[in-house]
Amino acid sequence: MGDFTKDLPKPLVRICGRPIVDNTFDALPDEIDEVYFIVNYLAEKIENYIKSKKNKFKTNFVRQKDIAGTAGALWQVRQYLKDGKFLILNGDDFYKKDELEQLVKHDLAMGLTMRKPFNDGYLVIDVDSNNRLVGWHRPDKLELNREAPMANGSYLLDDRIFNFEPVQMKNSEFGLPHTILKMAEKETVFGKFMDFWYPVNSLDDVRLCDEKFDVNNK
Numbered sequence: 001m002g003d004f005t006k007d008l009p010k011p012l013v014r015i016c017g018r019p020i021v022d023n024t025f026d027a028l029p030d031e032i033d034e035v036y037f038i039v040n041y042l043a044e045k046i047e048n049y050i051k052s053k054k055n056k057f058k059t060n061f062v063r064q065k066d067i068a069g070t071a072g073a074l075w076q077v078r079q080y081l082k083d084g085k086f087l088i089l090n091g092d093d094f095y096k097k098d099e100l101e102q103l104v105k106h107d108l109a110m111g112l113t114m115r116k117p118f119n120d121g122y123l124v125i126d127v128d129s130n131n132r133l134v135g136w137h138r139p140d141k142l143e144l145n146r147e148a149p150m151a152n153g154s155y156l157l158d159d160r161i162f163n164f165e166p167v168q169m170k171n172s173e174f175g176l177p178h179t180i181l182k183m184a185e186k187e188t189v190f191g192k193f194m195d196f197w198y199p200v201n202s203l204d205d206v207r208l209c210d211e212k213f214d215v216n217n218k
Contacts, residue, residue: 004203009042010092012049013200015209020092020200021046025055027094029101032087034058036080038073069173070153071166078162088176090153094198094209102192103156109190110180111154113197114147123177125149127191133184136177151177152197160187 001010011021028035035057039046047061062076074088087104089095095111103109110133112125117139124143126135139148155176160183167178180189198209 001202001206004206007042009039009046010200011046013092013206015094015200015206016213019049020094021050022053023094024089024091025053025057027089027097027100028057029087029097029104031104032057034060036060036062036077037091038062038064038076040064040067067173069166069169069171070176071174071179074161074176075166075174078159081162082159085156085158088153088155088157090199092200093153094196094200094213095152095154095194096196099192099194099196100154103154103194106156106190106192108158108160108183108187109156109192110177111152111197112149112191112193113152113195114193115150115197116147117144117150120144123151123181125151125177125181125191131191131193133181133189133191135184136181149191149193152194153199154194154197155180156192 005013012019037046037050037059039061040063043063050059064073064076066072085104087100103111117124120139122139123136124139125133126137127149128134161179164179164183166174167182169175169178183189200206200209
């Protein structure tokens with residue numbers, strides 16, 4: 001997003017006048033009472049904003065020393081995630097509460113959305129007839145022009161994920177979807193299809209979300 005986020009971390013980018021992180025809080029299922037924010041870029045601004053807000057959640061902040069991908073971020077809070085299931089969300093994406101409430105009903109699950117792959121570097125997630133994860137593949141030229149199951153950055157896990165070595169990608173970062181797919185070879189992981197998912201990765205995404213959502217981000 002270039003200079004637009006030079007002094008503004010993406011979770012604080014405003015959509016319809018509200019920072020993205022406010023929508024994240026609104027979308028959390030009622031079962032959740034504690035939240036860990038894994039922060040790095042302009043971390044203090046995120047921390048100060050969240051601390052200034054009144055909400056029902058106990059909030060914690062963990063500074064990520066090295067940028068090591070989505071699995072690397074999760075491993076930063078491994079010591080705190082030893083008791084039951086936990087929900088993982090991208091901090092700059094939009095989700096709906098009712099769909100996340102369905103996601104957390106599962107034992108182990110990956111949120112999926114039918115979208116055209118953004119490029120041939122993204123994973124297309126393979127599921128069986130019962131929507132269990134069975135593998136992945138890179139999209140071919142035909143698949144780049146049609147919708148396919150894409151990981152949408154929402155995951156329902158427990159500490160079994162830490163029994164598996166994080167999968168390192170070509171850019172040397174460690175990918176959480178890749179690691180979950182590795183776990184799916186040993187454990188049953190459900191693919192929960194969700195209609196509502198809007199990642200904010202560019203100024204065009206900001207404009208799209210501003211046009212699409214009303215003032216309550218619904």
